[in-house]
Amino acid sequence: MRVLEHLIKRAPLPMMARLLLERSLDAVHINALFEQIASEQYTRLLLFSDIVALMCMVVTRMQRSIKAAYDTYQDVLPSISYVALYDKLKHVEPATMTALIHENAVRLGEVISELKAELPALIRGYRTRIVDGNALAATDHRLKELRKTASAPLPGKSLVVFDYERDITTETIPCEDGHAQERALFGKLLNLVRKGEVWIADRNFCTKKFLEGIVKRGAHFIIRQHAGLRVCFLSKLTLVGACDNGKVFEQKVRIGADPKGIIVRRIVVKLRSKNRDGDLLIGILTSLPPEIITALSVAEAYRKRWRLETMFRELTLALRCEVKGLGAPRAALFVFTIALLAANILATIRAAIRAAHGNEAAENVSSYGLVNDLESTFRITEFFAQTDNDLPGRSHADVHAVDMPLVTNDCKTDISSPSPQPFTEENCGPSCLDHKQCDASSIVENKPALKNTSDDQLFGMDWRKLALLPLMEFVALVLRCAKNLKLHRYPKAPTRSRKLQALKPKRVRSKYKPHVSTDRLLNPARYALAAPS
Numbered sequence: 298m299r300v301l302e303h304l305i306k307r308a309p310l311p312m313m314a315r316l317l318l319e320r321s322l323d324a325v326h327i328n329a330l331f332e333q334i335a336s337e338q339y340t341r342l343l344l345f346s347d348i349v350a351l352m353c354m355v356v357t358r359m360q361r362s363i364k365a366a367y368d369t370y371q372d373v374l375p376s377i378s379y380v381a382l383y384d385k386l387k388h389v390e391p392a393t394m395t396a397l398i399h400e401n402a403v404r405l406g407e408v409i410s411e412l413k414a415e416l417p418a419l420i421r422g423y424r425t426r427i428v429d430g431n432a433l434a435a436t437d438h439r440l441k442e443l444r445k446t447a448s449a450p451l452p453g454k455s456l457v458v459f460d461y462e463r464d465i466t467t468e469t470i471p472c473e474d475g476h477a478q479e480r481a482l483f484g485k486l487l488n489l490v491r492k493g494e495v496w497i498a499d500r501n502f503c504t505k506k507f508l509e510g511i512v513k514r515g516a517h518f519i520i521r522q523h524a525g526l527r528v529c530f531l532s533k534l535t536l537v538g539a540c541d542n543g544k545v546f547e548q549k550v551r552i553g554a555d556p557k558g559i560i561v562r563r564i565v566v567k568l569r570s571k572n573r574d575g576d577l578l579i580g581i582l583t584s585l586p587p588e589i590i591t592a593l594s595v596a597e598a599y600r601k602r603w604r605l606e607t608m609f610r611e612l613t614l615a616l617r618c619e620v621k622g623l624g625a626p627r628a629a630l631f632v633f634t635i636a637l638l639a640a641n642i643l644a645t646i647r648a649a650i651r652a653a654h655g656n657e658a659a660e661n662v663s664s665y666g667l668v669n670d671l672e673s674t675f676r677i678t679e680f681f682a683q684t685d686n687d688l689p690g691r692s693h694a695d696v697h698a699v700d701m702p703l704v705t706n707d708c709k710t711d712i713s714s715p716s717p718q719p720f721t722e723e724n725c726g727p728s729c730l731d732h733k734q735c736d737a738s739s740i741v742e743n744k745p746a747l748k749n750t751s752d753d754q755l756f757g758m759d760w761r762k763l764a765l766l767p768l769m770e771f772v773a774l775v776l777r778c779a780k781n782l783k784l785h786r787y788p789k790a791p792t793r794s795r796k797l798q799a800l801k802p803k804r805v806r807s808k809y810k811p812h813v814s815t816d817r818l819l820n821p822a823r824y825a826l827a828a829p830s
Contacts, residue, residue: 300681308677309778310670313649315678315689316775317642319764320408321401322350322690334396338388342375348385349397349635350688356617356636358668359675363620370688387625391471394634401638402460402467405645411772414648415462419598420590423495423517425461427605428486428502430454430479433619433629440624451475452629456482457637458489459605461497464648465641466608469634473626483507490514495585497602500524503582505553512559512584519599522563522580527553534565537592543568547592550582559584564592611643612636615665643667649779658784666787678760689760 304312324346331338331345338345351366351374360366363386367379409415419425435449443450453475458468470485479501487507490496492515503523511518522528531549538545546565552558564581571577583595590598612618618636623629643664651659679687766774817824 304678304681305774305777306781308674309781310646310667311674311678313646313775313778314642314671314675315760316764316771316778317405317408317645318350318353318689319760320771321404321638321642322346322353323761323764324690326400327397327690330396330400331393334393335390336392337390338385338393343377343382343385344375345393346690347374347688348382348389349638350690351382352386352632352635353639353689355620356632357639357675358617358672363622373688383628386623386631387628389627389631391473391627391630394471394631395469398466398469398634398637401641402463402465405465405641406460406463406467407768408645408772408775409463409465409648411768412648412652412776414652416464417462419461419601420495420585420594422589423493424491425495425497425598425601426467427459427461427497427602428456429459429499429602429605429609430456430501431609431633432475433633436619436624436629437621438624439622443624450624452624452626454479455630455633456486457605457609458486459608461601461604464604464644466637469637471630471634473630475626480504480507483510487511487514490516492516495519495598497599499602505558508552508561508582508584509559517584519581519583519585519595521599522582528563528582529554529558531560540566540593540596542566545592545596552582562587562592562595564595566596608640611664612640615643615668616640646779649775650782650784653776653779653782654784661789662784662787663789666789670786687760 324344327346327349328340328344331340335345351370352363354360354366354370355363360369363382364379367374367382432454433452436443436452438444438446438450440450453471453473454477455472456470456479457466459465460467468489470482472482483502483504483506487510490511494516496511496516496518498518498520500521500523503520503526505526508518508520528550531551534546534548536544537547544567546567548563548565549560550563551560561582561584564583566579566581568577568579572579581595581599583590585595612633616636616639618633619629620632623632646667647659647662647664650662763774764771
């Protein structure tokens with residue numbers, strides 16, 4: 298049996314992860330992006346693509362620490378010290394992080410679209426964007442300037458823009474000031490708003506300037522009302538129906554005191570019981586007309602904001618989005634950026650599962666289970682690489698080459714373009730023209746074999762050539778891996794009911810009993826019979 302077929306059948310998850318890592322972390326494109334965006338940093342020995350790939354091994358928990366990753370891949374890295382690597386990390390510019398996530402979202406978004414695995418549109422005719430901020434936890438006091446203070450050092454925060462339909466992060470705005478308000482970044486955030494989008498956010502984003510900026514750019518919003526936002530009521534609250542949590546009311550309001558202010562709809566949800574913040578009323582403002590979406594659907598759409606919160610939770614529990622030892626703000630923000638990139642790859646794997654097994658099966662797959670499996674199985678892909686301990690995305694010919702053509706499967710692909718070229722009669726050979734009228738699913742059934750790949754060659758596989766296959770063939774290869782996944786290995790834990798959580802007994806604290814014997818609490822009768830000596 299050929300090695301490639303063996304990997305697809307016996308190790309589909311690490312095979313998928315390796316292919317997606319190679320495609321999204323292609324060294325030529327990432328290094329070209331770095332040269333174009335970076336204004337302070339420059340390349341001398343250590344390539345930016347190597348730093349990205351190395352940190353990807355850390356955030357996915359395939360390596361226990363940055364030092365462990367450095368030691369493991371030291372043979373393929375230039376002759377640099379660990380101090381030089383850390384110095385490179387702490388000087389990565391925020392603009393480079395933003396461009397890296399955007400490029401990653403474009404490349405993986407193409408794969409998800411070709412898989413036809415996008416989630417159904419939340420609002421018909423619009424693309425949904427969910428935005429929220431994430432503040433990084435305090436780091437260790439390892440920097441010289443931090444050793445003199447006992448206060449928790451905050452390395453910074455980021456605004457994250459989430460594409461609901463594709464289930465991936467499309468943009469991030471990092472901020473090095475840990476005490477900065479999210480609202481200070483609204484100017485940069487408004488530059489990302491596009492016509493035909495609907496933006497969903499919590500009440501911290503509910504400011505007059507931000508709401509007007511969204512409408513001015515031809516987009517719409519569904520944002521929870523902040524108590525400090527001044528509105529003028531233009532109609533009375535009218536009951537429109539009931540939802541799972543309570544009753545829903547609607548009225549028209551004008552933002553601000555200016556008579557020329559924008560007029561929006563105010564949706565009020567009167568809860569049956571208080572939420573965790575102690576609120577009984579939730580006000581939601583939206584610029585969408587009632588002809589497009591009803592008040593009940595607005596209330597339901599706002600709840601989808603928790604999909605981004607769930608992704609943040611996966612960054613912390615399944616991945617490693619924070620490294621306590623990295624006290625430099627830019628280094629900590631860069632780790633968080635790479636974690637977002639890794640989360641996009643996990644989302645693409647889930648998209649392939651949706652395409653192969655259905656939506657319900659994909660929703661029941663645990664991200665923690667996927668990452669836990671990759672921790673122990675991913676390195677099997679390195680055994681078949683051209684070099685030992687090879688990092689994903691590296692080009693074995695020349696990572697500095699931008700105009701180097703790649704010929705795979707009789708199809709000429711120019712890797713100087715942002716993504717592999719699609720099928721055309723000019724750039725495809727006879728084997729490619731056979732698939733012009735086919736979709737990815739038909740290629741999966743036909744299972745085309747790669748030409749000129751003997752067993753000896755596959756033991757020295759160039760993963761980059763597989764990753765840069767034309768999009769249709771690449772998606773077919775990913776789908777074949779997804780079909781061979783045994784999903785029962787990655788079950789999602791059942792969600793605990795909130796009623797059961799509310800019934801948790803309160804803990805009794807006593808300064809006279811700082812600790813207790815567990816066995817005495819479990820078996821009180823055994824110790825009650827024992828007489829004191």
